Amino acid sequence: xxxxxxxxxxGSSGGSSVPPTAPTPPFGALSHVIVIVQENRxxxxxxxxxxxxxxxSSGMTSTGQTVPLHPISLVTNYDLGHGHxxxxxxxxxxxxxAFDLETWGPAKATPSPPPYVAYAxxxxxxxxxxxxxxxxxxxxxxxxxxxxxxxxxAHQYIIAGQSMLADENPLLPKTGGTTAQRxxxxxxxxxxxxxxxLKPNGxxxxxFFPCVDYQTLGDLMDTKGVSWAYYAPYIDxxxxxxxxxxxxxxxxxxxxxxxxxxxxxxxxxxxxxxxxGKLRDVSWVAPSALRSxxxxxxxxxxxxxxxxxxxxxxxxxxxxxxAIIVTWDDWGGWYDHxxxxxxxxxxxxFRVPLLVVSPYARHGYVSHNQHEFGSIIRFIEERFQLxxxxxxxxxxxxxxxxxxxxxxxxxxxxxxxxxxxxxxxxARRVSPDDDSE
Numbered sequence: 001x002x003x004x005x006x007x008x009x010x011g012s013s014g015g016s017s018v019p020p021t022a023p024t025p026p027f028g029a030l031s032h033v034i035v036i037v038q039e040n041r042x043x044x045x046x047x048x049x050x051x052x053x054x055x056x057s058s059g060m061t062s063t064g065q066t067v068p069l070h071p072i073s074l075v076t077n078y079d080l081g082h083g084h085x086x087x088x089x090x091x092x093x094x095x096x097x098a099f100d101l102e103t104w105g106p107a108k109a110t111p112s113p114p115p116y117v118a119y120a121x122x123x124x125x126x127x128x129x130x131x132x133x134x135x136x137x138x139x140x141x142x143x144x145x146x147x148x149x150x151x152x153x154a155h156q157y158i159i160a161g162q163s164m165l166a167d168e169n170p171l172l173p174k175t176g177g178t179t180a181q182r183x184x185x186x187x188x189x190x191x192x193x194x195x196x197x198l199k200p201n202g203x204x205x206x207x208f209f210p211c212v213d214y215q216t217l218g219d220l221m222d223t224k225g226v227s228w229a230y231y232a233p234y235i236d237x238x239x240x241x242x243x244x245x246x247x248x249x250x251x252x253x254x255x256x257x258x259x260x261x262x263x264x265x266x267x268x269x270x271x272x273x274x275x276x277g278k279l280r281d282v283s284w285v286a287p288s289a290l291r292s293x294x295x296x297x298x299x300x301x302x303x304x305x306x307x308x309x310x311x312x313x314x315x316x317x318x319x320x321x322x323a324i325i326v327t328w329d330d331w332g333g334w335y336d337h338x339x340x341x342x343x344x345x346x347x348x349x350f351r352v353p354l355l356v357v358s359p360y361a362r363h364g365y366v367s368h369n370q371h372e373f374g375s376i377i378r379f380i381e382e383r384f385q386l387x388x389x390x391x392x393x394x395x396x397x398x399x400x401x402x403x404x405x406x407x408x409x410x411x412x413x414x415x416x417x418x419x420x421x422x423x424x425x426x427a428r429r430v431s432p433d434d435d436s437e
Contacts, residue, residue: 027383029360029405031321034270034283034313035376036306037158037244039151039294040082040332041122043141043351044069048121050134052366053141056337059119061100062092069335072120074127074303078109079296080118080333084149084167084196084204087349090118091148094339102333109296119335129303129417130355133310133326136413138356138402140367144340145330145349146374146392152185152195152210153346154329155246157373159230159284160216161391167346168196170210186248187211187255198345210249217282217377218253218262220386227280231267233288244286244329274312282380285309291420295332307417310357314412319359325376325399326355341370343395348372356402359409369401 048055048069058068080086081103092098102118114120124131133139146157149167156163170185173192189210199205221228232245247253247263264270267286273279289297291305306326313322331350340348354371374392379399381388388394 027379027403029321030323030358030383032279032281032283032318032323033380033383034279034285034309034322034324035158036285036309036324036326037155038287038302038306038326038328039244039292039298040330040334041293041328041353042331042334042336043143043338043353044336045121045332045334046127046130046328046353047134047139047141049124050131050139050141050366053139054338054368055141059099059335059337060095060097061116062098063100064097067100067116067119069119069121070114070116071123072114072117073300074122074293075298075300076113076295077111078104078106078113078117079294080104082150082330082333083169084198086333087148088202090333090350091339096337096339099335104333118333126300127303129307129415130326130353132415133307133355133357134366135364137358137361137363138365138367140354140356140369140371140402141351142338142368143327143352143354143371143375145347145352146372147330147347148349149330151244151329152249154349154373155244155286156249157347157392158327158329158376159218159246160214160250161374161377161389161393161396162214163346164208164212164214165197165346166195166207166210167198168204168207170195184248185210185243185245187251188248200345202345211251211254212249213251215389216247216250216253217380217386217389218247218250218258220381220389221282221384222258224384224386226282226384226386228262228282229270229273229280230263230284230286231270232263232265232284232286233267234265244292246284246286270309271312274309274316274318277317279318281384293328301418301420304417304420307415308420310415314414319412320409323356323358323360323379323403325379326353326357327373327376328352343372343392356399358403359412360403360405360407362402362404363407365402367402369397371399372396375399 099118147153152169153163194207195210196204196207290299293302336350374396377393
């Protein structure tokens with residue numbers, strides 16, 4: 001039995017609860033894959049009430065009270081805790097009843113967050129471009145974050161299917177007895193920077209300098225001559241470095257030729273490469289802070305940012321052979337009601353949204369199959385015959401149920417979204433991803 005079938009689950013499309021059976025899909029119909037990684041949203045937070053998806057309108061608290069999910073803007077002046085310890089609290093041994101114990105910051109936020117702040121959803125009109133994509137193509141309601149912590153390890157799982165047990169964001173060394181501050185992500189960090197690792201008892205332990213040498217999907221592609229690019233912003237945080245740039249901690253890439261050739265800043269270069277016909281076979285795209293969907297850091301333009309990339313592909317010659325995969329790196333502290341399966345010490349974490357946009361994506365389909373970041377890796381490995389990293393990809397499905405290669409390639413229908421405004425210079429120099437709060 002294949003891993004895909006072993007994971008179980010059906011789906012919904014046009015009223016059908018089970019997708020049509022088919023042989024292994026001819027992924028060769030796809031020449032390009034774009035993985036867009038947004039920030040910090042759970043499935044219930046973005047897609048509450050989406051037709052055919054598993055969502056709820058209320059949640060249980062640690063005192064046994066049922067509270068309704070309340071609407072909250074995509075733009076907030078506070079952030080929720082979303083480190084590993086926050087996960088442990090909210091998960092509460094699978095009961096998912098302690099989101100009322102969620103922390104938030106900064107303490108000086110004015111006005112203060114509403115009561116039961118984590119039990120919230122973003123109104124459909126604020127994330128309408130995402131809903132348009134979900135209605136036209138495929139949305140998955142069993143996509144789980146691979147790890148149980150914040151962005152740094154999550155992005156490592158997206159490119160490598162592992163994080164070497166790192167489960168938090170990197171910290172600068174303490175100075176003068178003060179609390180350590182969040183740092184950049186990788187080999188650019190000053191000496192003494194460490195990233196915590198998960199101890200056998202489930203707590204954070206003293207970690208290592210975040211500059212490592214495990215294999216990534218980029219290495220497999222280099223070996224096979226498959227072209228790739230990672231589009232990410234440069235953010236001065238706090239000493240100069242790369243946030244949400246997953247290859248920054250990979251020593252042989254950060255200090256090798258791949259960095260200059262394949263890791264491209266600013267992230268808006270992806271739009272230039274699409275327009276100039278220079279899109280690589282595989283691309284990852286990270287957002288700027290304002291366009292990230294990250295609480296206390298975005299300006300509400302994340303849905304438009306994603307729509308701009310999708311529309312650029314849709315109106316280009318790439319449309320007929322491209323799959324665009326949109327996901328969120330972690331749950332951001334927001335309530336979600338589905339207990340994540342446990343596959344190893346590091347995960348799985350809470351649900352995050354997954355969208356598959358392609359002429360070959362199932363139309364109006366809700367996937368109920370179990371997916372994680374390793375599923376994206378496995379899909380790319382199979383399409384380009386890369387072999388396997390033998391990390392989480394080895395136990396993940398390959399997103400097969402999200403595609404139907406018998407479909408005729410239809411004319412692209414534009415995703416309607418508010419126009420993007422240019423990022424300000426100051427916005428490019430600030431990251432909201434301070435998970436110490």
